[in-house]
Amino acid sequence: MQKRSSGILLHISSLPGSPGIGTIGKPAHQFIDALARAGQTLWQILPLGPTGYGDSPYAPFSSFSGNEILIDCDELCDAGFLDKEDCKQLHSLPNHSVDYWAVKQAVLPLLTLAAKRFLEKHANDPHYLAFKKQHEYWLEDYAVFRSIKNHYDEKAQNEGAVSTWNIYWPLELRKHDSKAVQDWKKEYALEIELLKVIQYFFFSQWSLVRQHAAEQGIAIIGDIPIFVALDSADVWSHPELFNLDSNFAPLTVAGVPPDYFSPTGQRWGNPTYRWSEHKRTKFAWWIERMRLSMELYDYVRIDHFRGFAGYWSVPAHNETAEHGEWLPAEGHALFTQMEKVLGKPLPIIAEDLGVITPDVVELMETFNFPGMKVLQFAFDGQRIDGFYAGTNQFLPHNCPVRSVMYTGTHDNDTLAGKYSKAPDWEKACIAEYL
Structure with missing residues (x-):
């Protein structure tokens, strides 16, 4: 990032074009094309990990894995792992907002079905085997962790538990006891392998997004939280x-x-x-x-x-x-x-x-x-002798050269929304600065 450039912050889940939630299939490719046509060169997204309680991307179940519900089911149809009839239920999902629970209920069974069909003919596919080898640092632990969660968190939820962290897990599994983990792997080997295949789907689709972005001259800015969730494969393993x-x-x-x-x-x-x-x-x-x-x-x-x-x-x-x-x-x-x-x-x-x-x-x-500056924080109304002082650190002319300026972040209103709600004195500051 050596020269001045511009782009848009938009998370995958907000992309239009697919039922229920944005995906890393056609909607992502279309957005890249739109950025290129608009002369933009950057696309920032939020963390890509599988979301836990509250569906926040900043508290994923893993710092390494991808969020399964962002996988594009149409691409799985094109690959022959699903058919259009399988996916009919997706079209009943809302189009203008994301109901995460409903999306998971609709998408996750389809991904499991697609993964089963993949394993029937492609269990020894060299690309899949290479993927598992490349990601062996985290993939096995993550798949086992999610397998355990699938069993014991469901029990916790059915019994109305407030927290679904591993209080319901057997102590040996909670403590990552080697024998207990190995026994679980043997008993639930197929389920664990299916979870790995689903991650393979995610990373395969994302690699095509990355390739298309590079071809269009769009650099992708990712986002990772410094801390991880307690309820995560990272902490467990x-x-x-x-x-x-x-x-x-x-x-x-x-x-x-x-x-x-x-x-x-x-x-x-x-x-x-x-x-x-x-x-x-x-x-x-x-x-x-x-x-x-x-x-x-x-x-x-x-x-x-x-x-x-x-x-x-x-x-x-x-x-x-x-x-x-x-x-x-x-x-x-x-x-x-x-x-x-x-x-x-x-x-x-x-x-x-x-x-x-x-x-x-x-x-x-x-x-x-480089650090960050947020334009919405710039107009504080400070005046000297009746004139807008312009001393705020977030005003563009006060920012260091090595800065990434945001009109707003994922924590802020849109710029249009912010301006519409701004008091008259703040609008006056903006007009005077411009």
Whole structure:
């Protein structure tokens, strides 16, 4: 990202053209074509992982796998793994908003059916075998994790449990006991293999999207959250990398301290990293995570980048974030090792919004990571001698050259929506600036 360029932030789920939810099939290819016709060169999306409770892409079941419900069933029909009759039910899904529960109920059985048909004739397909080999770091653990969830979370939901985390799992499985996991693999081998095939479908379709984007001159900006969900294959398969107790419950969770907007702070609930273990293993998990991200995207935005310099650690038993503490992270060592293994420059965009301290700035400057600016935050109404001062850091002329300017992020209203609701003084500031 060495020259000025522009693009659009639009997540896959919001793409038009398919029933129920946007997909990584024809809708994604059509959007790439539209970007190219409009002279744009960037497309940013939100995290691609399979969403858990609340359907937030920032709390996926895995930092590595793809969200199955974004797979395009029409492409599976074209490949012969589904037929049009199988997919008729999809057309009853709403077209103007996403009902995630309804989409999952309709799509997941179709994906399982397609995966079964794939295995009947293509279990030893060299491309599929190569995919499993390439992704062996995470694929097996993820498929086993989802298989266990399919069984015990359904039991929890049927009994009206508030939380579907692994409290319903047998203790040995919860603790990733080797024998218990191996026994599960033997008993549910077919189900686990089907889950791998579904991931193969996702990655195969996404590779075509990446190829088409490159042909059209569109670079894709991906997005990964710094922390992972407690209810994830990451925590289950690598518990030593997180601050957990002997029952695999978090000792501390991430968040942010109290501020003007939140007098009790924000308690996110993500388990914090055991940075000493990451460092001891030469950041292998992080490097694999970034390696995969660099295969999926041209650039990688990292949410809450400041957490690599220092993070707000809250005792897990606290219901609010007031009594946390700032603790140092291992950002310098991490990115140094990443550069050593993956090369440099690293294609990272640092989400540096909020309270940014000098150590965060120093970390970004050391590794030459661009930060973010949000235009909607720029017009604060500050005036000197009756004139709009224009000193806000988010005004374009005040932004550092190495910045990615957003009209708004996924957390904001659209620019048109923001302007329509703005008070008269803010509209006056905008008019004066223009």
